Amino acid sequence: MAVGPALVRDRNAWQHLEAFVVCAVATILITRSFLGATGYPKIGSGGLHIAHMLWGGLLLLLSQLLVLSYLGPVTKPLAAVLGGVGFGLFIDEVGKFVTADNNYFYRPAVAIMYVVFVVIVLAGRLVHDRRPRGPAEQLANAAAIAAEGVVAGLPKAQRAVANRLLMRAAKGGANAEMTAALSTVVALCPPGRATPHFVQTVRNRLPSYLPQSWVLVWLTNILLIGQAAAGIVGSxxxxxxxxxxxxxxxxxxxxxxxxxxxxLAIVALVLQWSDDRSAMLRWSRYAALVTVLFTEVFDLVEQEFAGLTGVGVGLFALAVIALHERRSRRPLTKAQTST
Structure with a gap:
């Protein structure tokens, strides 16, 4: 078997990255709210002031020590949470380090933070979606699951994932003896208790709570048009x-x-009355992406945290569009075709 890539992508990396970003954003919002409610207190006396960026650095250090020191299914999720909180405390003070007067209230600071998180998410998607995993990466991920099973046992779902990875690796030309050995290790792992990832659980259950009708997409396009109009008036x-x-x-x-x-949203709205639903979803996605990646960056410079409403509109639109794109790939039932 040919030697695989030096950097092996973790199949659960996107879940960990989601937890990191969510914890970081929540930390910034909670920190700013707490400081505003308490009158921006300082830790220290005299000429000393212990900035919360230092506490963020400490949490980032702890997350690194966890990843470098321990194996097991708990390590990476915990490191993602600690690292996200630490990074949130760190990036919250970016205004102090891009201004000559150490201005924590520098207006474009919120936009800088937002751009940083957008870059993190886009980079994560680029790394993990640019090409499918080869047999070496499939085998390595199966080995990682087997290692977790040795430590904490394997629930049925994880055992099935490991076997599926091994099957794909074998079909891709992975070493047969190594594949068989890992299959034996997976089979010998004791049963474990399932601990579903929170974000993944919400993502799996969300479709059952949303309407099956295209009216939601129509309302989403109206919302995007309204958000664009508000941005034009505000600018x-x-x-x-x-x-x-x-x-x-x-x-x-x-x-x-x-x-x-x-x-773009108006074009999508017009296309919704045609038979080309895929084109309508594509134009809707373009409108939402322009809103999230460009319009709201400039909006946050002006409105700071008040501009997060527009970010929420864009993210909601992307979620609705992604949901309907996934549904449109499935065969339609009689009930769905009647809506």
Whole structure:
């Protein structure tokens, strides 16, 4: 068998990355809310001040020590949570380190944080979705599951995943003796208790709570058009106040991107009345992506955390579109075709 890649992608990496980002964003919101409610207290006396960025660094260190020191199914999820909280405490103080006067309240700081998280998510998707895993990576992931089974046992679902990975590795040309040996290890692992990932559980159950009708997509496009209109009006109000520097750039950026997002959403709305549902979903996704990746970056420069409402609209639209794209790939039942 040919030697596989030096960097083997973890099949659960995206779940850990999701937990990292969610914990980091929640930490920033909680930290800012707490500091605002308590009058921005300081830890220290005299000329000393222990910034919360240092506590973030400590948690990041602990997450690294966990990953470097321990095996088992608990290590990476715990490291993702600790690392996310630590990174949130760290990046929350970015305003102090990009300004000459150490300004924690630097207005574009929220936009900087947002861009950082967008880059993290896009980079994660690029790394894990750019190509399918080869036989060496399939085999390595099966071995990792087997190692977890030795430590804590394997629930039925994990055992099935390991066997499926081994089967794919064998079909891809993996070493037969190694595949057979790992299959034996997986079979010998004692039964374990299933501990489903929270994000994965929500993702699996969400479709059953959402309507089966395309009306939700129609409402989503209306919402995107409304968000674009609000962005255009907000940017014009900023530009009419004779802005300078970052405000001028943010105003023009928001105006252009909001106009583009609005046009894309209008096209999607028109296409919804045609038979080409896939094209409609594609244009809707374009509108949501422009909203999330461009319009809201400029909006956050102006409105800071108040601009997160627009981010929520864009993310909700992407979730609805992804759900309907997944449904559109399945055969339609009689009940669905009647909606």
């Amino acid at each position: 014009l109000l900023v530009l009419l106040t004779d802005p300078h520097g970052a405000e001028l750039i943010a105003g023009f950026g928001q105006l252009i991107s909001a106009a583009i997002a609005g046009v």
